[in-house]
Amino acid sequence: xxxxxxxxxxxxxxxxxxxxxxxxxxxxxxxxxxxxxxxxxxxxxxxxxxxxxxxxxxxxxxxxxxxxxxxxxxxxxxxxxxxxxxxxxxxxxxxxxxxxxxxxxxxxxxxxxxxxxxxxxxxxxxxxxxxxxxxxxxxxxxxxxxxxxxxxxxxxxxxxxxxxxxxxxxxxxxxxxxxxxxxxxxxxxxxxxxxxxxxxxxxxxxxxxxxxxxxxxxxxxxxxxxxxxxxxxxxxxxxxxxxxxxxxxxxxxxxxxxxxxxxxxxxxxxxxxxxxxxxxxxxx
Numbered sequence: 001x002x003x004x005x006x007x008x009x010x011x012x013x014x015x016x017x018x019x020x021x022x023x024x025x026x027x028x029x030x031x032x033x034x035x036x037x038x039x040x041x042x043x044x045x046x047x048x049x050x051x052x053x054x055x056x057x058x059x060x061x062x063x064x065x066x067x068x069x070x071x072x073x074x075x076x077x078x079x080x081x082x083x084x085x086x087x088x089x090x091x092x093x094x095x096x097x098x099x100x101x102x103x104x105x106x107x108x109x110x111x112x113x114x115x116x117x118x119x120x121x122x123x124x125x126x127x128x129x130x131x132x133x134x135x136x137x138x139x140x141x142x143x144x145x146x147x148x149x150x151x152x153x154x155x156x157x158x159x160x161x162x163x164x165x166x167x168x169x170x171x172x173x174x175x176x177x178x179x180x181x182x183x184x185x186x187x188x189x190x191x192x193x194x195x196x197x198x199x200x201x202x203x204x205x206x207x208x209x210x211x212x213x214x215x216x217x218x219x220x221x222x223x224x225x226x227x228x229x230x231x232x233x234x235x236x237x238x239x240x241x242x243x244x245x246x247x248x249x250x251x252x253x254x255x256x257x258x259x260x261x262x263x264x265x266x267x268x269x270x271x272x273x274x275x276x277x278x279x280x281x282x283x284x
Contacts, residue, residue, distance in 0.1 A: 002136050002154045018133025022126040029122040037114050047102060055098045063090030092223055095123065120185075127178045131171035140171030221246035 004013045034041040064073055066089060099119055103112050134140040135151070138159040150166030153159075160167060221243055228234040228242060 001138065001151055001158055001160060003138050003158055014133045014137035015139060018130045018137065021133065022130035025129050026122040026126040029125045030118055033118045033121060037118065039111070039114060039118065043105075044102070047105075051098045051102060054101060055094045058094035058097045059091050061090075062093040066090055089223060096225070121182065124178050124182045128175050128182070131175040131178070135169045135171035140169075140174070142168030142170045 002014060004011045006012070030044065031041050033039075034044065061073070065071055099116075103115060106112050106115070131140060141151075141160065144163045144165055145168050146165045147168075149168065151160070151169045151172075152163070152166040153161040225239055225242075228239060234242070
């Protein structure tokens with residue numbers, strides 16, 4: 001839509017601006033909630049550089065593995081910020097891995113649950129901001145469409161200029177969904193004194209992140225491993241069992257999806273014949 005703004009001859013890309021603003025939003029949210037729950041924000045802030053480096057490495061490596069279907073990179077250029085391809089599923093795996101690393105420093109389970117709440121609201125607020133800027137930067141858009149929900153290029157430099165009728169702004173839809181989840185969980189927490197309600201927010205948020213998972217073989221279970229371990233307390237053996245069960249039933253799930261698509265197509269075709277074709281015959 002509007003990929004960059006130019007200030008004093010320097011191009012500031014919307015994707016980069018969105019990442020910076022999302023990071024600031026995350027830090028402000030974490031600071032406010034850690035202060036509210038009497039948690040040590042300094043401990044988190046001092047470990048932030050390590051967490052950022054760990055997230056960056058895991059992000060690029062996970063994206064490389066998912067896109068190339070191999071575990072061993074051919075060169076260290078995989079970790080270069082130049083020429084990278086944005087991978088949502090890889091980023092989510094990296095974020096969950098960094099969160100698990102940080103939570104491992106706590107011995108009390110109650111502190112872990114509180115920090116899960118804090119991280120949830122920090123991430124959900126950051127995603128509300130990030131997804132909007134990703135759409136502005138011509139990322140996270142869907143197929144071409146002709147509807148009031150579609151967006152078009154605002155400047156000729158946008159990659160969306162080739163779509164005359166517009167495209168679906170998937171990022172904006174996800175941003176609105178994340179905002180609704182935030183409001184619902186906040187309202188829920190206001191009516192309860194328990195600190196673990198953010199766990200349910202993680203479940204809802206995982207449902208949103210699964211948008212990117214089906215395109216990758218085994219992506220669904222890999223995106224859920226972080227939650228299974230941190231929230232439900234699964235150990236390594238249980239996680240391995242979940243992966244095995246997922247692989248076993250994955251083909252059945254695909255068959256059910258295809259059968260469901262065929263059934264819905266038959267229903268829509270039948271309704272079309274009953275209502276629309278009959279009306280056309282009466283007009284004729």
